[in-house]
Amino acid sequence: MAIEIKDKELKEMFEHGLYFHGHLCPAMPLGLRAGLLALRTLGVGRSQDKELMLLAETAEGHAMACFLDGLMMATGCTYGKGNVKKLRYGKLAFTLIDRKGKRQVRVNVKGEFVLNALKTSPFIAKRKAGVPPQEVEREMAEMAVNKIINLPEEELFNIGEVTPIEPKPAKGTFEAYPCEGCGEAVYAKWIRVKDKKFYCIPCSGYKGNKDA
Ligand SMILES: [Zn+2]
Ligand SMILES: [Zn+2]
Incomplete structure (x- = not known):
């Protein structure tokens, strides 16, 4: 078969x-x-x-x-x-x-x-x-x-x-910054600010909602 x-x-x-x-x-x-x-x-x-x-x-x-x-x-x-x-x-x-x-x-x-x-x-x-x-x-x-x-x-x-249905618009993300901790590029919405410096979520120790 x-x-x-x-x-x-x-x-x-x-x-x-x-x-x-x-x-x-x-x-x-x-x-x-x-x-x-x-x-x-x-x-x-x-x-x-x-x-x-x-x-x-x-x-x-x-x-x-x-x-x-x-x-x-x-x-x-x-x-x-x-x-x-x-x-x-x-x-x-x-x-x-x-x-x-x-x-x-x-x-x-x-x-x-x-x-x-x-x-x-x-x-x-x-x-x-x-x-x-x-x-x-x-x-x-x-x-x-x-x-x-x-x-x-x-x-x-x-x-x-x-x-x-009235769908939500789909947006692109085109802005990123380096993390002070690991140096990797992070898209702007997911940057966390600590002592006025930019960090990625793992380096910042942030435990909240990762999509906000
Ligand atoms: Zn299967
Ligand atoms: Zn980092």
Whole structure:
């Protein structure tokens, strides 16, 4: 058996996604499909910069973590660019915001699908038994992936209404100063002042909110 993906866009996403994610599992391609569905629903392309914002309701833990990698791959929203926020609700769900079009849509993986997979998937049974995803037999992992690739969208996802939103503007940071302690460059917003000198957060000993 091999992985067969007829849709050209999904096939390309899957190849890049697998390289980025690091192992073969069903939750990453589930995230890919969910992300592509949200893009299509909003009628937008992948986020090149911060045109889109992803609010993921995932938390830590294998399936949710893998799902988010698929979402990031599909939508182009990444932790590095700062247009992903994890809400940690413990759900396979997310809202994709189109900042330019001022619209958003929420997608969630159907409850009955998640609960059924947790009970019946041989891949998940291996994971429950403590087998790391990269050590699950190739054929079993491929079977799980093929299932996700081939199930009709309506069996996997609920799609919410597209609703209007007033998004916050995304600002760049172009001002930095050297730290008196370590000499490393620190972006202005994160400078801490001690005895009228500029320090980075670790050198200043500051323990407060790092984003203020
Ligand atoms: Zn995974
Ligand atoms: Zn420093």
